[in-house]
Structures are given as structure tokens and as C-alpha cells.
Amino acid sequence: MGKLDWMDVSDLSFNALLLLEKMQLDYLPKMEIPRKELAVALKANPAVEWYLRHKTAWLDSWLDAVKEENPGLTLSRERIRRAEIAVLENMSDWLVYVVAPEMYDRLDFLNWDSQELREVADFQGRRVIDLGAGTGRLTLVAAEEAAEVFAVEPVASLREYLKEKAEERGYSNIYVVDGLIEAIPFPGNFADIIMGGHVFGECCLQEYREMLRVVKPGGKLVLCPGNNDCDNEVHDFLVSRSFQWSSFLEPGDGLKRKYWKKVTGSTLEKG
Ligand SMILES: C[S@@+](CC[C@H](N)C(=O)[O-])C[C@H]1O[C@@H](n2cnc3c(N)ncnc32)[C@H](O)[C@@H]1O
Structure with missing residues (x-):
């Protein structure tokens, strides 16, 4: 790292x-x-x-x-x-x-165009999970339209910060919880959309399996951003699992890639 x-x-x-x-x-x-x-x-x-x-x-x-x-x-x-x-x-x-979570929240690279996320997921009325939610960069975009957003974040100070921020902004559909991408704290087939920004890739297979377990058949997985703009192991892994991808600019930090995939198959055969 x-x-x-x-x-x-x-x-x-x-x-x-x-x-x-x-x-x-x-x-x-x-x-x-x-x-x-x-x-x-x-x-x-x-x-x-x-x-x-x-x-x-x-x-x-x-x-x-x-x-x-x-x-x-x-x-x-x-x-x-x-x-x-x-x-x-x-x-x-x-x-x-x-x-100082508020200092993270002010970093320039977070100012990417939220339309990049909306383009790959229709949040309207959906149950959404944001993995590694941090200060809520993705959570707050989804919460504008989703029925409910579960913001999963392992660091307590970030959970507190995000809870306060969501309350201050009047959201009543955001639930902030402890948890890890490699051990998502929800039962199988729970969410319509599972997303994460800057969190996927430490243990690709385990993380992907967890997302597959928790997403509903017909649901969507979104990683935004999911990777730097390069053909590395994470990219190869995601493409080999039929993720689509494109690049966009993170201010001050260059091009990043977002990945998305509609999950098909029955509960037991999702892929
Ligand atoms: C670079 S920040 C990204 C935060 C937010 N998604 C964003 O795009 O601004 C990475 C976040 O993932 C969290 N994180 C780190 N390891 C994690 C894991 N194994 N499972 C879930 N979240 C994790 C960190 O605490 C941090 O909030």
C-alpha cells in the first residue's frame, strides 16, 4: 500500500x-x-x-x-x-x-461527477448497500432515490460522522452499520444494489463471493470508483466475472475505473 x-x-x-x-x-x-x-x-x-x-x-x-x-x-x-x-x-x-473525518470529506478527489454513479444504477425505490461507506460519498447519492441505504463502514469515527451528516441533511432512509466487504453483515439475497467506492480488491474472490451472496438475483453490483485506470489484477478479475467498465476523472487524482454487473441466475447459481 x-x-x-x-x-x-x-x-x-x-x-x-x-x-x-x-x-x-x-x-x-x-x-x-x-x-x-x-x-x-x-x-x-x-x-x-x-x-x-x-x-x-x-x-x-x-x-x-x-x-x-x-x-x-x-x-x-x-x-x-x-x-x-x-x-x-x-x-x-x-x-x-x-x-478528522471532515478533512477526508473535503479531499478534492471526492468531487467526481455523481452522474457517473447514477448512470450505472437506478436507485429508485431500491434497497442498497454501500460497502466501505466512509463519509458517505456514494451513500448520499443513492439515498436521494433509494428506499433505504445500508452504509457499511468498519471505522467507528466514520460511522458517527456519516450518521450525523445524514441526519443534518434530513435523510431518514440511511442506516449506518459496522461491517466488512469480506463479511457483509446481511443475510443472502438482501439487497437490490450493492456498491462500494475505493474499497474492492484486497481479497477479490472473497469480496466478490460475499457481494454475490447478499445481492438479490437480478440485482446489481457497482464499484465506483473500483480501480485505477490500469489493467491490473483487480481489473482482470472483474472483467473475467463479466463486469462492464468505463473510466472517469477524479479531480486531482487522474482517471479511475467504475465497474458494474447485473447478477443473473437463481439464488444458488448467481453469477
Ligand atoms: C478510501 S475510503 C472510501 C470511502 C467512500 N467509499 C468514498 O468513496 O469516499 C475506503 C473506506 O473503506 C473502509 N474500509 C477499509 N477496509 C474495509 C473493509 N475490509 N471492508 C469494508 N470497508 C473497509 C475504510 O474505513 C474507508 O472508509
Whole structure:
């Protein structure tokens, strides 16, 4: 996972890591966190190390290795702060969700044309699920016409933010719930439309199977945006499952691809 410049972390306390949730901590070894900087920062912040180890026990071996590679670090306050910032900068996407959801909500790339979503799904009167709903970029578009939208979001601070935003805007058809794309918290054949933006692709097969399980026969799957504008593994996977696709512009972040597919077949043979 590459570094995303989503917030200025220069004044952020290293204790912000204590706000991260277990499912966020699970990603840490996959991020490009500079290991020496992490070792320096953790040595100076033992409570953060304790939290990481106790919240997510399987991080133990990764943390042990990071520390073993960088033994005996005794450093100045300035050096420690540089290390803390280097670590924080490499997780600014996860941190912005727990520290300042409103900052994520103002990022330029969210200003893509909502018509891109409406073009591929008729929400009128439908039951919709938005996976990885975040601050509601897709949820709020669907809720204009849908009967009900279930916004599934694993990060509690984002759920709170989205609930408040939906209430402030007067929506009574948005239900914000905890859950994961790879374990959707609804029974089979539940929704007419299942969608997600910037969330599909960590475990394509498992995520796709879950969406297929929960969508009604004849329903629709929509990923908007579902991918960068490139023929990578995610693209090949989706095309091999008969998704249609096209590209559109995300302001400040270039072309992205959206994918959509009408699900055919009976309950047992959906595909
Ligand atoms: C880049 S944001 C996109 C948010 C929103 N869909 C949008 O387009 O603005 C990714 C979102 O997916 C959530 N997320 C990350 N991993 C997830 C998972 N395994 N299942 C469901 N949501 C996940 C994050 O918490 C975050 O809110």
C-alpha cells in the first residue's frame, strides 16, 4: 500500500495511533512504514507499542523483527520527533479517518461527477448497500432515490460522522452499520444494489463471493470508483466475472475505473 498525503501530520501526537481500530492495525505490516523510524518512535512511546501488541496479537512477530533490526537506539528529542512524523506520514489515510473525518470529506478527489454513479444504477425505490461507506460519498447519492441505504463502514469515527451528516441533511432512509466487504453483515439475497467506492480488491474472490451472496438475483453490483485506470489484477478479475467498465476523472487524482454487473441466475447459481 503506497503513501497517501491525506493530512498534515506535522503537529499530530504519536498517541493518535491509540485511536486506530483493530482492523486498521491489521494493515500496518502491509504499509510502507520505514522500519528504523518505527523502531525509534516505538522506543520513545512504549504505551503505543503496548497498545499495538495487545490490540492485535499477531503484530508481535512483526514488531519483534522491527525492533531486532534496530537495537540500542538512544536518540535526541528532535530525532525521535522526525521518526514519529515519518511513521505518521505513512499512515495518513488511516489516521485521517479517526482524527478528522471532515478533512477526508473535503479531499478534492471526492468531487467526481455523481452522474457517473447514477448512470450505472437506478436507485429508485431500491434497497442498497454501500460497502466501505466512509463519509458517505456514494451513500448520499443513492439515498436521494433509494428506499433505504445500508452504509457499511468498519471505522467507528466514520460511522458517527456519516450518521450525523445524514441526519443534518434530513435523510431518514440511511442506516449506518459496522461491517466488512469480506463479511457483509446481511443475510443472502438482501439487497437490490450493492456498491462500494475505493474499497474492492484486497481479497477479490472473497469480496466478490460475499457481494454475490447478499445481492438479490437480478440485482446489481457497482464499484465506483473500483480501480485505477490500469489493467491490473483487480481489473482482470472483474472483467473475467463479466463486469462492464468505463473510466472517469477524479479531480486531482487522474482517471479511475467504475465497474458494474447485473447478477443473473437463481439464488444458488448467481453469477
Ligand atoms: C478510501 S475510503 C472510501 C470511502 C467512500 N467509499 C468514498 O468513496 O469516499 C475506503 C473506506 O473503506 C473502509 N474500509 C477499509 N477496509 C474495509 C473493509 N475490509 N471492508 C469494508 N470497508 C473497509 C475504510 O474505513 C474507508 O472508509
